[in-house]
Amino acid sequence: MGVRRIVLIVVVGLGLLALAYSAAWVSGGVYQPIAFPHKTHLDLKLACTGCHQRAEKGAVAGRPPTALCMACHAGGDTKSEEIKKLRSYGEKGQEVPWRRVWRLPSHVSFPHRPHVVLAKIKCQDCHGPMETLTKPPARPLHTLSMNDCIGCHESREKAVAAKIKAPQAHTVAARSLLNDCNSCHR
Numbered sequence: 001m002g003v004r005r006i007v008l009i010v011v012v013g014l015g016l017l018a019l020a021y022s023a024a025w026v027s028g029g030v031y032q033p034i035a036f037p038h039k040t041h042l043d044l045k046l047a048c049t050g051c052h053q054r055a056e057k058g059a060v061a062g063r064p065p066t067a068l069c070m071a072c073h074a075g076g077d078t079k080s081e082e083i084k085k086l087r088s089y090g091e092k093g094q095e096v097p098w099r100r101v102w103r104l105p106s107h108v109s110f111p112h113r114p115h116v117v118l119a120k121i122k123c124q125d126c127h128g129p130m131e132t133l134t135k136p137p138a139r140p141l142h143t144l145s146m147n148d149c150i151g152c153h154e155s156r157e158k159a160v161a162a163k164i165k166a167p168q169a170h171t172v173a174a175r176s177l178l179n180d181c182n183s184c185h186r
Contacts, residue, residue: 029138030099034085042131048123055112055123063098066090102127102140109186119156153179 041051049055051069054062070090073083089096104110115121124130128141157179 030101030136031138032099032136033097034082035135036082037135038130038133040134048130049116052123055116058113059109059111061112061116063096066095069096101137104144107185109184121152125152149184150179 042048048061051064052061053064053068054060066086066089069086073086074090078084078087086096115126116123126142126144128137130137130141
């Protein structure tokens with residue numbers, strides 16, 4: 001085999017790798033088994049926590065169980081292919097294999113409950129305008145950085161300090177909860 005042939009094979013191989021990489025980069029993203037329309041459900045005045053029930057109780061918001069979806073979508077005729085897919089999972093007693101879109105680094109702890117229930121932060125503040133989507137996002141609408149989190153914590157801390165005129169014990173507790181590195185990094 002000649003040097004030219006080896007060079008040609010290497011160049012073609014690298015070109016194919018570059019093409020495959022760019023195709024994955026351009027089309028990469030998470031695609032859901034059902035094109036869930038957040039907009040339709042939120043237009044009906046359903047709360048985010050109506051489906052993502054664990055957001056009020058624990059660390060993760062979780063994905064809704066199929067049985068919860070079937071409570072509304074089990075009966076009646078439908079032309080919607082997406083509802084037919086949902087019913088297929090429900091009739092088989094299977095969970096919809098929703099794929100995770102938002103993911104923080106493993107060293108970051110973000111418990112939903114204190115943010116949703118105690119701080120009353122809107123889901124859109126971190127997740128973006130989900131209420132506008134007619135199909136699931138392939139990528140996070142808003143990518144959070146540490147500066148986003150710190151900015152929010154600092155603004156909350158200033159609000160707490162403004163409400164509490166005299167130095168009190170719970171002022172220190174509020175500060176340590178809001179800006180202590182160990183609260184979020186484990």
